[in-house]
Amino acid sequence: MKNGTTNILIVGVGGQGVLLASEILCEVAKLLGLDAKKSEVHGMSQRGGVVTSHVRFGKKVYSPLIPLGEADVILAFEIAEALRWVHYLKPGGTLIASDQKVIPPITTTGKFSYPEDVEGKIRARAPKTKVIQAYDIAKKLGNARLVNTILVGVLSQEIDLEESKWLQVVERMAPKGTGEINKKAFLEGRAIK
């Protein structure tokens, strides 16, 4: 990535592991000897709401929030959330999204519906989009909660750091007893072309 500050916006819905993914990225920045900041909001958002985490690293980071239109990468754990935040992506930025759909209960009121052709709409705005069948891969690995680590694996292709270091961080940050399976999930993501 270019010199200066690297901005990674991670988005999803409550319970998808957005915060773990952003912790991993900050630890990686630390290994790279960089300043790092991340910001997210706790509280109401945990009840099935939208969750975002802004991760920034570079020589010196000021704002803990990524300015609009300056995200180098958007990492989305839910496809409609990728669409919601795509305007944060800088021109030519990369968007990595899981194809998973989480349909909110508000749709049953009939007042709102889940958007159609989400992937097409995203690609129209972000040509460098990778849509990953992360949920299927996670289920094959035996745990649907591995989607976040798989996507971090995909993202790792864009950051210049040895694989062994990534694996160290993933193992250290993973919840107790899930180090091995998280490393496996990370490598699955890292291998996706």
Added chain:
Amino acid sequence: MEKLLSGNEAVARGVYEHGGEFASAYPGTPSTEILETIGRYFKDDVYAEWSINEKVALEAAVGASWGGARSLAAMKHVGVNVAADPLMTLSYTGVGAGLILISADDPSLHSSQNEQDNRYYAKFAQIPMLEPADSQESLDMIKDAFEISEQFDTPVLFRMTTRISHSKGLVKIGERRTVEHKGFERNIPKYVMVPANAHVRHKIVIERLEKLRAYAETSPHNKIEWGDKKVGIISGSVAYQYAKEVMPHASHLKLGFSYPIPMNMIMDFARQVERLYVVEELEPFYEEQILAAGIPCEGKKWFSNYMELNVERIRDGFIEAGVLPKSAAIEKQAEESVLPRPPVLCPGCSHRGVMIALKKLGVFAMSDIGCYALAALPPLETLDTCHCMGASVSHAFGVEKAKKTKKKTVALLGDSTFLHSGITALANVVYNRGTQVTIIVDNRTTAMTGGQDHPGTSRTLMGEKTSAIDLVQLCKALGVEHVRTIDPYNLEETLSVLKEEIERDAPSVVITTRPCMLFPTKVKGKPLYVVLEKCTACGACFRIGCPAISFSPEKNEKGRPKSQIDVELCTGCTLCEQVCPEEAIEEIKKA
């Protein structure tokens, strides 16, 4: 060593490193993790407690300070309102060992009922204020706050915001150092605030403020970073970070010790720059003081006091002010319209049954601060107010006394909220002959802030066993004759008990008996499923607002979608089964 810490974690670490021995709080976003961190990692050295409310938290910390322990009380911005009574006179009495009051403000009200700017409390109480701008400063300033408190015999207001509390950054950490202090000593002129003593203390407060004014000029937390002198920017807290990013080449005066404001330093800065701007979040706290000192500056004209600031808003402000060229604007991409995801009551939430019943009964429900307030949103839309801690009880009482409302009015609040501020309100209802039903949705935890213990849970923050308040006995002792408990998963019972109590011409209390689904342990029962052959797509189950229930791909003859239940999310509370008129929802039976 460097660690990635949130502002809240850094404050906790600072209290540990700088000899703190006592910490108290009532949980409230965005302040909660300060005490959680102390309770989890530092409890061997720093006593930590969840107090029953913020007033008690501050008073306990005051006692600990007078008793010789460096102390901290932490709360969200609106919590300081609750603690304002002890705070205002604490300014007069002063402290023993160092005493810090943390106010975590919530610009943009991510998790709050208002976005008040608590910097005014420093001015109001005439006490010094520190405002960290990142996690490192959150740790470092705790040291200074303790020292200033002891040197000037004053509490220190330590003002954070959501972005400082919940952003993480790299922090250099150190070892714990302790400071010796004596225990409580009799000092009647200082501690007994009868008028004869208090007026003497007020004089001391005024003199102290002058000394603090001089100190502010020398504080290392107020600093000038010279750049281009065409534009000078005064900022503090997270607004400094945004301003620095937007205007890296301008001259910056960063305020960290921000009350009393270092006016000589500001005057000197103002003299050396061509145009002076004040960039601060929320109200014009610095700007008003700077203008009052006769120094021309511009602030709120370009940077609104509505909601939190960010890089975009500050950039736009400087473009409008003519400081940055129009070409500096980043072309804003249109936002895609994507359906909203409002927060909702969890699948199996023990509040849901009461909400369904209230909707059926068609009463007004004055409500309170907690997860249950989410039932005011669609599809339940069954609550009528949410205002401040414990207010539901008195609001319902006042509506009754006004005698203009024909519909019955009930009060509804949670266990933690009732203990915080509902007890006195209920006593007032009984004393003044109100007849309302007060519903306590008792889920045995402080759920909205992440499941903290309280005086009804039999556990302390440090994990010790303790006695639990019996809510039934408590309400009876207050003089409520009719106190009943209900199982909120039994809709028929919930409805009939509430109906009886609403009709009763005497005050009553109804208490639910099921725990929170998430805290302290996740509850998971046998999941249910929809028998599609029986489902007529009537939509009754959709109207209870359960996240586990969604549209099935299968439709009825009119093309309306039938329902389906997510087995992973369903906890088996059976409320949907009870509202289904077709008996189309059943427990999954193992083959």
